[in-house]
Amino acid sequence: MDRTPGGRRLAAESRSLADGEPIELVSRSCEVDDVSFAAVVDAADESRILWATPEGLEIAGRGVAAGFSAAGPDRYDAIRRQADRVFDRLEHGGPTVARPRAFGGFSFHDGSDADPPWTGFDPASFVVPQVFVTRDETDGIWLTAVADDREAVDARLERWRDRLTDGPTMCASGSAPGVESTERSTSPERWAEQISRALDRIDDGRLTKVVLAQALSVDLTVPVDVPATLERLRRQYPSCYRFLVGHGVGGTFFGAPPEQLVSKRGERVGTEALAGSAPRGRTPEADEEYAERMLADEKLRREHELVVDAIREQLGPLASELTVSDRTLRKLATIQHLRTPISATLETDRHVLELVEALHPTPAVGGVPPESAWETIHETETFDRGWYAAPVGWFDGSGDGEFAVALRSAITAGESATLFAGNGIVADSDPDDEWEEVQLKFRPILDELRER
Ligand SMILES: C=C(O[C@@H]1C=C(C(=O)O)C=C[C@H]1O)C(=O)O
Numbered sequence: 317m318d319r320t321p322g323g324r325r326l327a328a329e330s331r332s333l334a335d336g337e338p339i340e341l342v343s344r345s346c347e348v349d350d351v352s353f354a355a356v357v358d359a360a361d362e363s364r365i366l367w368a369t370p371e372g373l374e375i376a377g378r379g380v381a382a383g384f385s386a387a388g389p390d391r392y393d394a395i396r397r398q399a400d401r402v403f404d405r406l407e408h409g410g411p412t413v414a415r416p417r418a419f420g421g422f423s424f425h426d427g428s429d430a431d432p433p434w435t436g437f438d439p440a441s442f443v444v445p446q447v448f449v450t451r452d453e454t455d456g457i458w459l460t461a462v463a464d465d466r467e468a469v470d471a472r473l474e475r476w477r478d479r480l481t482d483g484p485t486m487c488a489s490g491s492a493p494g495v496e497s498t499e500r501s502t503s504p505e506r507w508a509e510q511i512s513r514a515l516d517r518i519d520d521g522r523l524t525k526v527v528l529a530q531a532l533s534v535d536l537t538v539p540v541d542v543p544a545t546l547e548r549l550r551r552q553y554p555s556c557y558r559f560l561v562g563h564g565v566g567g568t569f570f571g572a573p574p575e576q577l578v579s580k581r582g583e584r585v586g587t588e589a590l591a592g593s594a595p596r597g598r599t600p601e602a603d604e605e606y607a608e609r610m611l612a613d614e615k616l617r618r619e620h621e622l623v624v625d626a627i628r629e630q631l632g633p634l635a636s637e638l639t640v641s642d643r644t645l646r647k648l649a650t651i652q653h654l655r656t657p658i659s660a661t662l663e664t665d666r667h668v669l670e671l672v673e674a675l676h677p678t679p680a681v682g683g684v685p686p687e688s689a690w691e692t693i694h695e696t697e698t699f700d701r702g703w704y705a706a707p708v709g710w711f712d713g714s715g716d717g718e719f720a721v722a723l724r725s726a727i728t729a730g731e732s733a734t735l736f737a738g739n740g741i742v743a744d745s746d747p748d749d750e751w752e753e754v755q756l757k758f759r760p761i762l763d764e765l766r767e768r
Pocket of ligand 1: 527529575590591592593653680681705723724736737738739740757
């Protein structure tokens with residue numbers, strides 16, 4: 317595989333970023349009326365990204381004005397160095413909300429091989445799109461184009477403005493592709509064995525917690541319309557992130573994660589511990605009972621506190637002040653979780669990628685201690701996590717940015733999709749309960765693939 321930073325596929329327009337030269341790009345924005353975000357990301361054979369937050373920021377982008385990719389333990393720094401060479405010289409004509417940002421993410425493990433279904437998904441890869449639309453609650457809707465020079469950027473902006481304003485404004489929510497058949501990576505019997513082996517390690521003191529996951533391969537009747545599926549997910553899971561990453565080759569990775577890894581704006585940092593799960597009840601009384609039981613459950617409390625402690629340990633040394641708020645409930649349509657919001661003020665300025673590196677993987681998706689958890693995951697799981705449960709999001713030229721944990725996610729190409737879901741295992745975990753919780757975590761995506 318081509319491991320050169322900014323290798324062929326992700327070269328900045330036509331140049332490679334490997335030669336050390338700064339890259340000069342120009343961006344221009346114009347305000348537009350309501351336009352279809354789906355129309356920007358409707359071509360699976362081109363690079364495309366979509367990012368939406370629970371607070372209402374939504375960005376859809378296409379093409380590659382600059383691309384960065386990296387592998388290995390140095391991947392966070394390597395991405396940042398490549399991006400600095402672009403952002404340091406970028407001239408942006410437009411409001412801050414519509415500024416160019418680099419969108420992408422990381423694989424769960426730094427040595428991920430990008431084998432199918434993960435073809436094209438390097439251990440770290442980001443793009444600054446050639447064209448993107450940005451919407452947020454206060455600033456309206458903006459179209460931005462990025463190119464090598466002013467003439468090219470003006471032409472691109474005009475072309476896309478015509479194209480989007482002539483098209484439909486609504487995001488089509490489409491219909492589900494329909495599921496022909498499913499195949500599990502892990503049978504219930506195999507799962508019970510895996511849990512029992514993890515519990516042995518916990519018993520003999522090598523491990524305190526590990527998150528074990530499963531994959532579900534789905535044969536579809538027709539290919540997934542990913543933007544339309546995300547639109548349906550928005551309605552079902554309005555408090556979740558939504559993302560789509562496609563490189564024009566291989567599959568499209570998408571999901572509706574409930575969990576923020578980190579957000580950084582200036583010196584302010586936000587993150588959260590989200591761990592501990594229970595079903596939603598069919599009646600308000602049943603739902604309340606599940607919630608009460610979860611809040612009172614000693615095992616879940618320990619499992620959750622491990623995540624809080626790890627975040628405190630990772631972020632503490634970088635912060636002048638750190639606030640751990642009270643534990644609350646996070647209720648989603650099909651599942652509920654324990655959640656602890658955490659915020660911090662940085663002691664000195666940091667790039668958001670430094671915070672991503674410090675936090676990933678939190679024990680909400682990895683385990684404690686991290687090395688032993690990683691070894692257990694590696695020896696136990698029979699599939700490649702790829703970008704599942706890893707950081708996905710954006711950063712900008714001043715080092716601000718926001719990342720979600722890529723959960724409740726799937727990678728799809730043609731008439732197949734692979735879904736991923738996992739659960740935290742600690743002392744006293746019961747294989748049947750853990751199995752049920754994993755199945756609940758497949759539901760957000762699986763429900764949207766099935767015809768109702
Ligand atoms: C691992 C997943 O979810 C994570 C694990 C949780 C748990 O163990 O209870 C809860 C929320 C997430 O942090 C997943 O959705 O696949």
